[in-house]
Amino acid sequence: xxxxxxxxxxxxxxxxxxxxxxxxxxxxxxxxxxxxxxxxxxxxxxxxxxxxxxxxxxxxxxxxxxxxxxxxxxxxxxxxxxxxxxxxxxxxxxxxxxxxxxxxxxxxxxxxxxxxxxxxxxxxxxxxxxxxxxxxxxxxxxxxxxxxxxxxxxxxxxxxxxxxxxxxxxxxxxxxxxxxxxxxxxxxxxxxxxxxxxxxxxxxxxxxxxxxxx
Numbered sequence: 001x002x003x004x005x006x007x008x009x010x011x012x013x014x015x016x017x018x019x020x021x022x023x024x025x026x027x028x029x030x031x032x033x034x035x036x037x038x039x040x041x042x043x044x045x046x047x048x049x050x051x052x053x054x055x056x057x058x059x060x061x062x063x064x065x066x067x068x069x070x071x072x073x074x075x076x077x078x079x080x081x082x083x084x085x086x087x088x089x090x091x092x093x094x095x096x097x098x099x100x101x102x103x104x105x106x107x108x109x110x111x112x113x114x115x116x117x118x119x120x121x122x123x124x125x126x127x128x129x130x131x132x133x134x135x136x137x138x139x140x141x142x143x144x145x146x147x148x149x150x151x152x153x154x155x156x157x158x159x160x161x162x163x164x165x166x167x168x169x170x171x172x173x174x175x176x177x178x179x180x181x182x183x184x185x186x187x188x189x190x191x192x193x194x195x196x197x198x199x200x201x202x203x204x205x206x207x208x209x210x211x212x213x214x
Contacts, residue, residue, distance in 0.1 A: 006184055013181040020148035027105060028112040028140050035116020050117045057118075062088070066198075074202045082194035085139060090146035090186055095179065098150020101158065108147055112140070131200045138193030142186045149179035149186075 014021060038046035057063070062084055070076045097103040119132060153175040156163055160171035 009181040010184040013178045017148045021144050024108050024144040024147045027108050031109050031112040032116040035113045036120040039120040077198040078194045082191050085190045094147040095150040098154040101151050101154025104147035104150040135197040138189050142189035145186045
């Protein structure tokens, strides 16, 4: 099967799930802005959570290989970031959890809200804006798709009639097939996101860090 046919199947699956995809995209944008607003408004709880999360990020285990053993190899950092985001960021946290259909939505809301909290107030130079928003659009675009897959499977379990069948097994089967097709786009977006993020940080990391401290 050629790549063009696979892409066409993936785009067709995206069309079938467009309402769910749009729902997750809207949720992520709204709660990103909401996180910004909470910090800008000086909400004590938001400021405390932001401070706590900034400290927590420094101790995150999955980031240590990027700044440690893999630091000198751009290719390995790209591959590591891609695999981690695909397995943990997309499949486990937003697709598998969709067995309970509303959990991917909660994950999307929480992630976007935290990103909004953490990145408000930084001096976003053109370089930092390119790193942040480029990564956000690619990675969170992929998470919109993977979340839609999970939610669709969960909805098929509790509402098989939505798929035009009264058989739960057939409804779930349709959702899984849609999800397999759609995951090609998830893989492409996450791979591009890993290339963009790691390349920018690899070549311009010191500049980004210096600008963040201004």
